[in-house]
Amino acid sequence: MDNKELQRIKSRKLKNSVFHGLIFFCTIFGVIVLALLLYDILKKGLPWLTIDFLTNFPSRFPKKSGIFPGLLGSLWIILLTAALAFPVGVGTAIYLEEYAKENRFTEFIKLNIANLAGVPSIIYGMLGLAVFVRALSMGRSVLAASFTMALLILPIIIISSQEAIRSVPSALKQASFALGTTKWQTVTGVILPYALPGILTGTILAISRALGEAAPLIVVGALTYVSFIPKTPLDQFTTLPIQIFNWSSMPKREFQNVAAAGIIILLGILLLANSTAIILRDKYQIKIKD
Amino acid sequence: MKKIDFKSKSGMQRNEKIVSSVLFLFGIISIFTTFGIVFSLFEETVLFFKEVSILDFLTGKEWTPLFEPARFGVLPLVFGTFLIVIFSSIISLPIGLGSAIYLSEYAPKKARKILKPILEILAGVPSIVYGYFALTTITPIIKSIFPDASVYNALSAGIAVGIMTIPMVSSLSEDAMMAVPNSLRQGAYGLGSTKFEVATKIVIPAAFSSIMASFILAISRAIGETMIVAMAAGSTPKMTLNPLESIQTMTGYIVQISLGDVPYGSIGYKTIFAVGTLLFTITFILNIISRTIVRKFRRVY
Amino acid sequence: MEPKIKIRDMNFYYGDNKALKDINMNIYEKKITAFIGPSGCGKSTFLRTLNRMNDFIEDTRVEGKITLDDIDIYSKDIDPVELRRKVGMVFQRPNPFPKTIYENIVYGLRKNGVNDKQILDEVVEDTLKSVALYDEVKDKIHKSALELSGGQQQRLCIARAIAMQPEVILMDEPTSALDPISTMKIEELLLDLKENYTIIIVTHSMQQAARISDETAFFLNGEVIEHGETKVIFSNPRDKRTEDYITGRFG
Ligand SMILES: Nc1ncnc2c1ncn2[C@@H]1O[C@H](COP(=O)(O)OP(=O)(O)OP(=O)(O)O)[C@@H](O)[C@H]1O
Numbered sequence A: 001m002d003n004k005e006l007q008r009i010k011s012r013k014l015k016n017s018v019f020h021g022l023i024f025f026c027t028i029f030g031v032i033v034l035a036l037l038l039y040d041i042l043k044k045g046l047p048w049l050t051i052d053f054l055t056n057f058p059s060r061f062p063k064k065s066g067i068f069p070g071l072l073g074s075l076w077i078i079l080l081t082a083a084l085a086f087p088v089g090v091g092t093a094i095y096l097e098e099y100a101k102e103n104r105f106t107e108f109i110k111l112n113i114a115n116l117a118g119v120p121s122i123i124y125g126m127l128g129l130a131v132f133v134r135a136l137s138m139g140r141s142v143l144a145a146s147f148t149m150a151l152l153i154l155p156i157i158i159i160s161s162q163e164a165i166r167s168v169p170s171a172l173k174q175a176s177f178a179l180g181t182t183k184w185q186t187v188t189g190v191i192l193p194y195a196l197p198g199i200l201t202g203t204i205l206a207i208s209r210a211l212g213e214a215a216p217l218i219v220v221g222a223l224t225y226v227s228f229i230p231k232t233p234l235d236q237f238t239t240l241p242i243q244i245f246n247w248s249s250m251p252k253r254e255f256q257n258v259a260a261a262g263i264i265i266l267l268g269i270l271l272l273a274n275s276t277a278i279i280l281r282d283k284y285q286i287k288i289k290d
Numbered sequence B: 001m002k003k004i005d006f007k008s009k010s011g012m013q014r015n016e017k018i019v020s021s022v023l024f025l026f027g028i029i030s031i032f033t034t035f036g037i038v039f040s041l042f043e044e045t046v047l048f049f050k051e052v053s054i055l056d057f058l059t060g061k062e063w064t065p066l067f068e069p070a071r072f073g074v075l076p077l078v079f080g081t082f083l084i085v086i087f088s089s090i091i092s093l094p095i096g097l098g099s100a101i102y103l104s105e106y107a108p109k110k111a112r113k114i115l116k117p118i119l120e121i122l123a124g125v126p127s128i129v130y131g132y133f134a135l136t137t138i139t140p141i142i143k144s145i146f147p148d149a150s151v152y153n154a155l156s157a158g159i160a161v162g163i164m165t166i167p168m169v170s171s172l173s174e175d176a177m178m179a180v181p182n183s184l185r186q187g188a189y190g191l192g193s194t195k196f197e198v199a200t201k202i203v204i205p206a207a208f209s210s211i212m213a214s215f216i217l218a219i220s221r222a223i224g225e226t227m228i229v230a231m232a233a234g235s236t237p238k239m240t241l242n243p244l245e246s247i248q249t250m251t252g253y254i255v256q257i258s259l260g261d262v263p264y265g266s267i268g269y270k271t272i273f274a275v276g277t278l279l280f281t282i283t284f285i286l287n288i289i290s291r292t293i294v295r296k297f298r299r300v301y
Numbered sequence C: 001m002e003p004k005i006k007i008r009d010m011n012f013y014y015g016d017n018k019a020l021k022d023i024n025m026n027i028y029e030k031k032i033t034a035f036i037g038p039s040g041c042g043k044s045t046f047l048r049t050l051n052r053m054n055d056f057i058e059d060t061r062v063e064g065k066i067t068l069d070d071i072d073i074y075s076k077d078i079d080p081v082e083l084r085r086k087v088g089m090v091f092q093r094p095n096p097f098p099k100t101i102y103e104n105i106v107y108g109l110r111k112n113g114v115n116d117k118q119i120l121d122e123v124v125e126d127t128l129k130s131v132a133l134y135d136e137v138k139d140k141i142h143k144s145a146l147e148l149s150g151g152q153q154q155r156l157c158i159a160r161a162i163a164m165q166p167e168v169i170l171m172d173e174p175t176s177a178l179d180p181i182s183t184m185k186i187e188e189l190l191l192d193l194k195e196n197y198t199i200i201i202v203t204h205s206m207q208q209a210a211r212i213s214d215e216t217a218f219f220l221n222g223e224v225i226e227h228g229e230t231k232v233i234f235s236n237p238r239d240k241r242t243e244d245y246i247t248g249r250f251g
């Protein structure tokens, strides 16, 4: 090997190392940002995180501000949203995977769901405003917000449930049918129990998404300053993210810390939801696997 | 064994019919949703275009719908959105692609096991949190470098949107690269190629169409992103390419109007639907393009 | 003796592909009938026409007539679900549900409206005994069926099928995934079960067909080449192709 060749190999190796370093940094970048973000939020928010913060209503004074109505508003909306979206989403997935014939119409439904998954969330807000708030005269209520959110997360639930249902071994379905069961009996007896961990994981992810959304609810008409809590689904509301948004845009700097405290609560709930999903999944999987 | 008496199946058959009709109804809810979106957007948009010509809307360079004299040129909002797309893409596309290459080609198993969940967490952080991060961390950094940057500026929001879309680019691109069969790589390694050469000359070309599709999806996400821009980019519709100025995006405008008390039926109310229609159309087309690319160029190995 | 199942001029299509041609056959009660033939000749397809499992495959079609106790199983007023209750099936690979042993066996009964605990307990014990599994599993009846060995799982699947008290049991290569000892156990079991059930078994093992079946049908390219008493088929086949196949000279 002459000198030139050695030189070339060296330069190729060098390129490789530089590239390796570069893309490693790209990957680590996310970690750094996440760490920075958490540090920033914890530093600002933790000192403000008191029991009072959880039980107080918003106030003009940062020290007296609390997240109570937002917390309850989010809770209301999440429960209603889940109650609406879960059965419809799982039902649609069952329909598409087990009942629908393979034809143009079914293709169209599938394509349509894929497209809906890519529609910006704020557009769902406009749908909610035009249809639920106005046309169906639900007003700017918890109910209108929940319907809007349910439609927003429906594609996510459908798609993840479809995947879970598709993972059910066809041998199990056949075994069930061969024992003289109807389709629905096979769905409830074999398919759903087997697919449940996957369905639940997908649903919890979808609900987490809804929990963090603010844009569609602003369009639907969530309030930013609320001094009451919703008692019925037809009451007006605010939510956790909207409270955070509102505090972030206050001129008084201390409100940023209040917002950070709100974010800690929000992220805490999301963390809890996702850990539940993981635990659920693992627990069921051990049971199913041998 | 004793003989067992079975109930007749006729009741079950009736249930079966009911169940399958109910499931069918669930199945078509998604179609109603799409029609709902299209109709609710178009209804008000049509009313809007009775008052404002489409041409003025699409080509006008001033957007002052609520002041006198009211101007309805949407270009400033489109420009604002465009700025966000540019700066978010500068962050998300290379970094997302880079981390996809690292995770699929370079990373040891252990590193993957730690890094992938972190990217998933990053993807699960609500956009409102990124908005806060832009406002309270990114903007001060920008201001310390460019002291005359405005408090609300496109750069800060763009960076935050970029960070938010990194996981999307990364995971979709990585999936595509993982799907490239190992035999292709083995051949190149056999000829003495470095990992860098295998990644850039074999894997990326083989996964190219899916990588492009992930880029387009990320851009579509950036266009539709709302809370970050509403919090950090400002609310000044402006035709500028200076990222340090306060701007307004299409989504930002919709939020601004929704927060105020715009009466139903007023021109202000209609403008958000016109802007929404434009937003929906653009993201819809991008999503279709992305899907078509994936479908058309799907390689059969 | 009147045949239990009669197949007359039956053709079966996957789309345009005619997978079974002009089948005529009688299947007798309380006998074991074996289907043999090279891969892809239509044995499984034929088996599935008998409990209408082919209904689940899109774009398939049956012509001709199949009767069970002289009732046309493809007639309009036959509910395939009810048919499958009478015609049970055991598959090539053991496919127990990811449930307990107990719940596996009573699955079909529960779904068909039998919920009396006493009856169910009895059925579980009886069927486990009749598949000679009871002693092996009696302490873990409420444990997951997936903890059993392959051979045990297959016997459980047979128990699950007979828990429905079917009249006919269809078996598609039930021992092909099992070791010799498990295979032997299942063969003994089938000889016992024959007292009460009509059994049709697909097998690739000539020895197995010869050992356990009363009747044998040889399939080739979707046609029944020869069908008759197993003894005759194996000692004195009429058709050259049958002889070639069972002596392993085929191909
Ligand atoms: N689901 C299906 N769709 C279309 N064609 C099929 C399907 N199942 C089987 N076939 C075709 O029908 C023919 C008979 O197949 P079948 O599975 O009945 O054969 P077999 O005798 O059971 O073979 P093996 O011994 O390998 O199990 C084959 O040509 C096969 O390709």
Ligand SMILES: [Mg+2]
Binding pocket: C043, C044, C045, C172
């Ligand atoms: Mg077969």
